[in-house]
Amino acid sequence: MTTYVIGDLQGCYDQLVALLDDINYxxxxxxxxxxxxIVNRGPKSLECLRFVxxxxxxxxxxxxxxxxxxHLLAAYCGVEKYISKSDTLSPILEAEDADQLVNWLRKQPLLVSHPVFEAxxxxxxxxxxxxxEQAKGYAKELEAQLKGPDWQSYIVNHLFGSEPDSWDEALTGYExxxxxxxxxxxxxxxxxxxxLEFKTKSAPKDIGGEYQPWFVFPNRRNKDHExxxxxxxxLGAIDAYQVHATDTGCLWGGQMTAYALENKQRFSLDCEQVCKPKQKKKKS
Ligand SMILES: [Mn+2]
Structure with missing residues (x-):
C-alpha cells in the first residue's frame, strides 16, 4: 500500500485523473x-468534490x-461578501447533490494522522x-463546531477575519x-x-526579519512529525525542515503533485494554465 499525498486540486479534475493514471494508482x-x-478557481470543482x-x-x-x-461552505450559507468573480462554485451549489456534498464536506477534519508513520x-x-498533540486537540475543537447544529451561523457570523493574529491558550469562543x-x-x-502575517503570499525570498515561513523556526515544537x-x-516543491509542500501550482500552469509518503517519492504532472494570477491582491 502506498499513501499518495495529492496537492491542491482547485477544480483541476482532468489533471487529477491524468496524475492518478501516471502513478498507477x-x-x-x-x-x-x-x-x-478541492474546489474553486478551476473548471471542474463539482467533479473533484464528488470524486474525493x-x-x-x-x-x-x-x-x-x-x-x-x-469558501464553498460560506457560499452555500449565502455569505455574499466573500464571493469573488473568479469563484467557480455555482455548478456545486446548483447540483442536485449539493446538500449531500456540503454536509459531507463540513464534517471533514483539519488534521489527519498517518496510522503508522509520524506524519x-x-x-x-x-x-x-x-x-x-496540541494541534490535534485544536483541530478537534473546530471540527466539533462545524459538525454541530449551529454550523451555518458560525460560518456566517464568526468564521471570517484575521484577528486574533496571536495564539493564547486562554483564548475562548469564536476568537x-x-x-x-x-x-x-x-x-x-x-x-x-x-x-500570523497574511499580507505576503509570495515565495520566501521576498520577506525578511521577524516573519518567516511557519516551518523554518528552529524552536518549532512540532518537528517530531513530518x-x-x-x-x-x-513555494514550490519543498522537502526540507521535516515538511513537504505539495501545492505546486497546477491551476497556474505549474504541476500537480503526488507524494508517495512511505517511499518518499515525488511525482509531478505538468499542467496547462487554467487560471491567470491577478495583479492585485488575491485569495489563494
Ligand atoms: Mn489554500
Missing part, C-alpha cells in the same frame, strides 16, 4: 491524502479542509508553538476558533511565537 490497495482546496467524497466514503482517501473549501497532513501549516482555522487553513508566514501541506503555490 490502485484504488483497492493505495490510499490518497488530499491536502484540501466517494473515495473518502469508500475508505480509500482522507481530506483536510482548505480555505477554498470553507500528519494539514492544509496550510501548524504554528511553531504548537506540539502535534479561539478563528486563530485555529486561520493557522490550519490560511497561514504562510508567522513569527517565532506564531503571530508535516504535509498545500496552500502555498509560490
Amino acid at each position: 490502485r484504488p483497492e490497495e493505495d490510499h490518497l491524502w488530499f491536502v484540501g482546496d 467524497k466517494q473515495a473518502c466514503e469508500n475508505g480509500q482517501a482522507d481530506i483536510v479542509l482548505g480555505n477554498h473549501d470553507f 500528519v497532513m494539514v492544509h496550510a501549516g501548524i504554528p511553531p508553538q504548537w506540539t502535534i 479561539r476558533l478563528r486563530y485555529i482555522v486561520n493557522a490550519f487553513c490560511r497561514m504562510r508566514y508567522c513569527n517565532a511565537e506564531g503571530k 508535516i504535509f501541506f498545500g496552500h502555498w503555490s509560490t
Whole structure:
C-alpha cells in the first residue's frame, strides 16, 4: 500500500485523473491524502468534490479542509461578501447533490494522522508553538463546531477575519476558533511565537526579519512529525525542515503533485494554465 499525498486540486479534475493514471494508482490497495482546496478557481470543482467524497466514503482517501473549501461552505450559507468573480462554485451549489456534498464536506477534519508513520497532513501549516498533540486537540475543537447544529451561523457570523493574529491558550469562543482555522487553513508566514502575517503570499525570498515561513523556526515544537501541506503555490516543491509542500501550482500552469509518503517519492504532472494570477491582491 502506498499513501499518495495529492496537492491542491482547485477544480483541476482532468489533471487529477491524468496524475492518478501516471502513478498507477490502485484504488483497492493505495490510499490518497488530499491536502484540501478541492474546489474553486478551476473548471471542474463539482467533479473533484464528488470524486474525493466517494473515495473518502469508500475508505480509500482522507481530506483536510482548505480555505477554498470553507469558501464553498460560506457560499452555500449565502455569505455574499466573500464571493469573488473568479469563484467557480455555482455548478456545486446548483447540483442536485449539493446538500449531500456540503454536509459531507463540513464534517471533514483539519488534521489527519498517518496510522503508522509520524506524519500528519494539514492544509496550510501548524504554528511553531504548537506540539502535534496540541494541534490535534485544536483541530478537534473546530471540527466539533462545524459538525454541530449551529454550523451555518458560525460560518456566517464568526468564521471570517484575521484577528486574533496571536495564539493564547486562554483564548475562548469564536476568537479561539478563528486563530485555529486561520493557522490550519490560511497561514504562510508567522513569527517565532506564531503571530500570523497574511499580507505576503509570495515565495520566501521576498520577506525578511521577524516573519518567516511557519516551518523554518528552529524552536518549532512540532518537528517530531513530518508535516504535509498545500496552500502555498509560490513555494514550490519543498522537502526540507521535516515538511513537504505539495501545492505546486497546477491551476497556474505549474504541476500537480503526488507524494508517495512511505517511499518518499515525488511525482509531478505538468499542467496547462487554467487560471491567470491577478495583479492585485488575491485569495489563494
Ligand atoms: Mn489554500
